[in-house]
Amino acid sequence: MPQPKHRKIAVIGYRSVGKSSLTIQFVEGQFVDSYDPTIENTFNKLVNVNGQDFNLQLVDTAGQDEYSIFHQSHSMDIHGYVLVYSVTSNKSFEVVQILHDKLLDMVGKIQVPTVLVGNKKDLHMERVIKPEEGKKLADSWGAAFMESSAKENETAVELFKRIILEMEKADGNAPPEEKKCALM
Numbered sequence: 587m588p589q590p591k592h593r594k595i596a597v598i599g600y601r602s603v604g605k606s607s608l609t610i611q612f613v614e615g616q617f618v619d620s621y622d623p624t625i626e627n628t629f630n631k632l633v634n635v636n637g638q639d640f641n642l643q644l645v646d647t648a649g650q651d652e653y654s655i656f657h658q659s660h661s662m663d664i665h666g667y668v669l670v671y672s673v674t675s676n677k678s679f680e681v682v683q684i685l686h687d688k689l690l691d692m693v694g695k696i697q698v699p700t701v702l703v704g705n706k707k708d709l710h711m712e713r714v715i716k717p718e719e720g721k722k723l724a725d726s727w728g729a730a731f732m733e734s735s736a737k738e739n740e741t742a743v744e745l746f747k748r749i750i751l752e753m754e755k756a757d758g759n760a761p762p763e764e765k766k767c768a769l770m
C-alpha cells in the first residue's frame with residue numbers, strides 16, 4: 587500500500603460564497619445554514635482516490651474582495667486551489683477572476699492546480715451566472731470547472747476529488763480512468 591500523500595489545499599473566494607459550507611460539508615457531512623464570517627480555519631481529512639490515500643489539509647480562508655491583500659501564506663506550500671464564486675452573485679464572479687490573477691502573480695507561475703466552483707446552484711431563482719460562463723473562464727485558466735451546492739454532500743465530495751485529480755495531473759500522475767472515490 588503506498589504511503590498517504592500529504593496535500594494542502596486553499597479554498598478562496600469572495601465573502602459568503604460558501605467556502606466554509608463546502609469545506610464543512612466535505613469534512614463533516616453536514617450543511618451549516620448560519621452565516622459566520624471566517625477568519626481562517628484549517629481542516630484535515632483522509633481520502634482515498636483511485637487506490638491512493640491522501641492526507642488533506644484544507645485551508646478555509648477569509649472572504650476576500652478586489653482590494654484584499656493576497657496573503658503570501660496562501661501561496662506557500664499549497665498544492666491546489668479551490669476558487670469559489672456563487673452562481674447568484676455577479677460580484678463574486680468578478681472577484682474570483684481578480685483573485686486568480688493575484689494568485690498567479692504571487693506564486694509566479696502561469697498555471698497552478700485549480701478547480702473553479704460555481705456554488706449555490708440550488709438557488710435556481712437567484713441564479714445570475716450561467717454554467718457556460720464558469721466553464722469558459724475555467725477553460726481560459728486551464729482549470730477544472732464544476733457547479734456545486736453545499737447542501738449536497740455529493741457535490742462537495744466531487745469538488746475535492748476534482749482538485750486531487752488536478753494536483754495529481756500537475757505531478758505527472760494522470761489516472762488512466764476515473765475510479766471510485768472512497769471517503770474514510
Ligand SMILES: Nc1nc2c(ncn2[C@@H]2O[C@H](COP(=O)(O)OP(=O)(O)OP(=O)(O)O)[C@@H](O)[C@H]2O)c(=O)[nH]1
Nearest residue numbers: 602603604605606607619621623624649706735736
Ligand atoms: N442555498 C445555499 N446556501 C448556501 C450554499 N453554500 C453556502 N450557503 C449559505 O451562504 C451563507 C454563507 O456561507 P459560508 O459558507 O459561511 O460562506 P463563506 O464563503 O465561507 O463566507 P466568508 O467566511 O465570509 O468568506 C451561509 O448562510 C450558508 O448557509 C449553497 O450551496 N446553497
